[in-house]
Amino acid sequence: MPDSIVSAEMRDLIGREVDEGVAEVTTSGCRLFARAVGHTDPIFYDDDSARARGYRALVAPPGYLGTPVSPQNRGGMVPVPAPIAQLRIPYRRQLDGGTAYEYLEPVVAGDVVTSRSKITRFEERLGSIGPMLITYHETAYTRQDGTVVARMYGNVIHY
Amino acid sequence: MALNTSQVTFDDVNVGDEIPALRKACTTQQLVMWAAASGDFYQIHYDPDFARGTGLDGIIVHGALKNAFLGQLLHDWIAPAGFLRRFGCQYRGMDYPNQEIVSRGIVTRKYEQDGQALVDLDIWTENAAGKKTTPGTATVMLPRR
Numbered sequence: 001m002p003d004s005i006v007s008a009e010m011r012d013l014i015g016r017e018v019d020e021g022v023a024e025v026t027t028s029g030c031r032l033f034a035r036a037v038g039h040t041d042p043i044f045y046d047d048d049s050a051r052a053r054g055y056r057a058l059v060a061p062p063g064y065l066g067t068p069v070s071p072q073n074r075g076g077m078v079p080v081p082a083p084i085a086q087l088r089i090p091y092r093r094q095l096d097g098g099t100a101y102e103y104l105e106p107v108v109a110g111d112v113v114t115s116r117s118k119i120t121r122f123e124e125r126l127g128s129i130g131p132m133l134i135t136y137h138e139t140a141y142t143r144q145d146g147t148v149v150a151r152m153y154g155n156v157i158h159y
Numbered sequence: 160m161a162l163n164t165s166q167v168t169f170d171d172v173n174v175g176d177e178i179p180a181l182r183k184a185c186t187t188q189q190l191v192m193w194a195a196a197s198g199d200f201y202q203i204h205y206d207p208d209f210a211r212g213t214g215l216d217g218i219i220v221h222g223a224l225k226n227a228f229l230g231q232l233l234h235d236w237i238a239p240a241g242f243l244r245r246f247g248c249q250y251r252g253m254d255y256p257n258q259e260i261v262s263r264g265i266v267t268r269k270y271e272q273d274g275q276a277l278v279d280l281d282i283w284t285e286n287a288a289g290k291k292t293t294p295g296t297a298t299v300m301l302p303r304r
Contacts, residue, residue, distance in 0.1 A: 029196075036196035037227045038183065041238055053239055062230025062243055063223065068198065093213075096222050100247020100295070101230075153247065 005090055005133060006122045013119050018082045020115040020139065023066025027057075027109040033064040050108070058109040063101055065141050065150055066113045080156050081117035081137045089133060089158045097134060097155035105149045112144040132159035166240050169276035169301040174266050178280070181232040181262040185220050190256060193224045215253070222250030225260060225284045225293045232262040232282065233297055240302045246282065248295025258287045264297065275300050 027047070034044035042049035043059045050058045060066075080094070107113070121136040139152040190204050199221055202209035210218045226248050233243050254260050261284065268279040278299050283291045 032192070033196040033227075036189065036192040037224070037231055038189075039231055039234070041234065061227070062234055062246065063227045064196070096250055098247065098249035098293075098295075099223060099226050100245060102245040103243060106242070 004124060005131075006124065010087060010122065013083055013087070014121065015118055016083065017116045017118045018086075020082055020117050021068055021070050023068045023113050023115065025060050025064070025066040025107055025109055025111040025113060029067045030058050030060050030064060030109050034061045037061060037063075047109075055106055056108050056110070060107040060109065060111070062103075063099075065101075065107060065115070065152070066111070081139060081154075083117055083119045084135050084137060084156050087135070091131075091133060091158040093159050095157040095159070097157045100153045102151045102153070103149070104151075105143075105147060107141075107143075107149050111149070113141045113149065114144075115139050115141045127159070129159050132157050166238075167236060167301060168304040169269065169278065170304040172266055172269055172278055172301065174268060176266045178232070178236045178264040178266070181228060181235065183228055183260045183262070184258060185224070185254075185256050185260065187218065187256050190218065190220065190224070193221055193227075197221070197223055199223060216255070218256060220254040220256065220260065222248075222293065225250070225254065225262075226295070228260065228262045228284060229264075229282050229293070229295060229297070232264055233280075233299060236264070237299050237301060242300040244277070244298040244300055246295065246297035248282065248284075248293040250293055252286065252290060252292030254284070254286050254292055260284050260286060260292075267296075276303055277301075 031045050044061045047058045117139040120138050123134040125132050134155050134157050136155045141150040143149045194200050204221050207217050264280045264282040280297045282295045282297050284293045285291050
């Protein structure tokens, strides 16, 4: 195992929350996401169907937590949470290691969601692809009324 | 798979039950739709030359799209009255366009917590060779009979 690449500076970032900005859960965003996945339930496409099933509005399909309002687009790389994008890591290649969503409340069109991310843990491993750094992160999504509606847990692999 | 027409209830479910599978085969067009829907514009998912330049055999399916397939698998099983509390997976293997991706789930636990009837599952997608490319877990809340 090579020497650790996790610096004291990096360790200091663990648990520190970073603002990820605002995202709007829009009707078009819900439908676009639902079509891309291939969902067939009308609650993701039709407001009346969603309301008839007891929802406040058209429902956001699982994994869609709004469209960012920021003009920035981090396209071209695996999209990573802000705290990880700031890290200075000597490995050049990057993979998305996995994602989990936890829902506390249904998310529906009209919700405006603010997200905050933090790094929760670093793990170093010697894998078949060489030495790698796995950075575990967590994001909390808060609706405009102050309710936390969802959390996302993920990890990014640098190697 | 067609959407569930009869509600699955907590009482119907047993540990070891397999839930109805969801079969997909992504066209490149679907990958581009996903890029737009998710905001993930990494070129390995739509530009074959770029993908090969990074050492891949060709463009690959987004891990997050496979996770979203698992979201659909669970949603379709628990609709209309269930609630998807948690789902996720690890991206362990590559999947390629125009090859079958099958999403599956198996019940691992049923229990009550804070008055809610909950069911845990192991979930995954498997590729055409039957290899699990995204092992994961989920928790759903189900109505009672």
